[in-house]
Amino acid sequence: MEIVDAQPLWDPRPGYLNTSSYGLPPRPAFSALEVALDDWRHGRTSWEGWDESTKASRTSFATMLGVPATDVAVASTVSGLLGPVGAALPDGARVLVPDIEFTSNVFPWAVHADRGVEVVAVSPDKLAGAIDERTTLVAFSAVQSSTGEVAAYDEIVAAARAVGAMVVVDATQAIGWLHRDWAAADVVVVGAYKWLMAPRGVAYAYLSPAVRDGFRPLQAGWYAGDDPHTSYYGLPLRLAEDARRFDVSPAWFCFVGQAPALQILLDVGVDRVNAHNVGLANRFRAGLGLAPSDSAIVSTDVADAEAKLKAAGIRAAVRGGKVRVSFHLYSTTADVDSALAALTR
Structure with a gap:
């Protein structure tokens, strides 16, 4: 298109x-949302139809990133998706961030200061050069929200790989208009209410199979189950084997408004x-x-x-x-x- x-x-x-x-x-996204809200108002339908939009959105987002849908988790906020990553940091870890980074990609690391986790901030243009053997994780935005500066993505990823550091990218200000080799990172998180034009309440995370087994799904609930429809009640723990185990029960109407917008972006x-x-x-x-x-x-x-x-x-x-x-x-x-x-x- x-x-x-x-x-x-x-x-x-x-x-x-x-x-x-x-x-x-x-307009197709807004109309779909209006229909869903009217159905909710009058009790004309069940939630399963709304949830089809969550599945479609996950698939479209994965297509946009060039990764398998099984490597994508859905939630509502970027910081919520980064919580399990921060919790997996070892005591005394050193995290490197740009000094103008949005706090949703800073606070999830800084809250672990009591465990000796150190967050070091440098100017964005010095980020790649500051990565060394002491770096456990480097976290940065692909495009800075305050300045619009496009990060030296390939250079930063290469520097991190050279020392074995994990790479976390906030692509909220990039996905939808900027191409990168997103799968080269370990974690890519996106708040979808900006360039992906979703209602606020949609977020995604690409979680590389190479690292996600080291994360604990701290927000696990029924929707993170291997089969959500048989995960409503009781033990045993039966989580999905792929990135869905990090899913948070979706705000359905937000995904109803997201799915058509993503499809249009893909069509264009x-x-x-x-x-x-x-x-x-x-x-x-x-x-x-x-x-x-x-x-x-x-x-x-x-x-x-x-x-x-x-x-x-x-x-x-x-x-x-x-x-x-x-x-x-x-x-x-x-x-x-x-x-x-x-x-x-």
């Missing part, structure tokens, strides 16, 4: 440049989305006299940028004292030009 064919599936009010905060649902293709998003970002950067970049996110310190954009009806965010704009499949050149007109007026 071409971008021009996909864009009519969205109904954004012009000037929405804030996908880094939350993505907008395509991440390469096309990348070209569209980065192209718009570079059009915006050029209008401000900035050099081109490889990111769909632009952080700018134009004087009074927040007030100027707000006055023009442009919705953006402020991170680190700078205005952050982000461009996704439903963004247009008109959105870019309106934002530039507001900032350069």
